[in-house]
Amino acid sequence: MKAIVATLFSIILFAGCAQTQNNAKIFEGSKKRPSANEAVATFAEGCFWHTEIVFQSLVGVRDALSGYAGGTDAHPDYEKVSTGETGHAESVQVYYDPSKISFETLVKAFFASHDPTEVNRQGNDVGTQYRSIAFYRNDQEKKIIESEIKRLLEQKKYSGKIVTEIKAYTKFYPAEDYHQEYILHHPENPYVQNVSIPDFEKFRKEFKGNFKS
Secondary structure, three states: OEEEEEOOOOEEEEEOOOOOOOOOOOOOOOOOOOOOOOEEEEEEEOOHHHHHHHHHOEOOEEEEEEEEEOOOOOOOOHHHHHOOOOOOEEEEEEEEOOOOOOHHHHHHHHHHOOOOOOOOEEOOEEOHHHOEEEEEOOHHHHHHHHHHHHHHHHHOOOOOOOOOEEEEOOOEEEOOHHHOOHHHHOOOOHHHHHHHHHHHHHHHHHOOOOEOO
């Protein structure tokens, strides 16, 4: 991602959605063999580096893989998706145990960890590749997403309109290796120190979920 980031002392141009040297505890996904009843969910909410650590912080989530979904290009890569012309959004594939965490809770975490009223952007990340999408694999998941949006509207949590796309899942394309667990492996990145980690800590403070410890 290409982002312009204001620090305390100067304005610096940074390429990519970045990371932090911070006290926040970042959980790495597990590559162990999944449980027999493991389920999969897919979400897009801006920079996939951020989305990855959000879901991996929750009890019941084994792994969250960064990638691309929602578009038509059959061979997406980071450079192509960054043009905004592939139709894909930066997304995460969430592998979870439904006996420990429900799809409904994942949907609540999705909405709690980004601003669903922003059109084709999240903060300094701008473009259709950063749009908000909740993917569903069956009618029940679609109803859960719609129900959560209705609940948020009734609570009047946001002053603006929720623009999250509710989209049928078709295919997920894993991102390049260097994007996986990026925040964990690159804590020196100033953008994450000033943006990604503060956003993550805000989510952990406000979301009433079961977090790993």
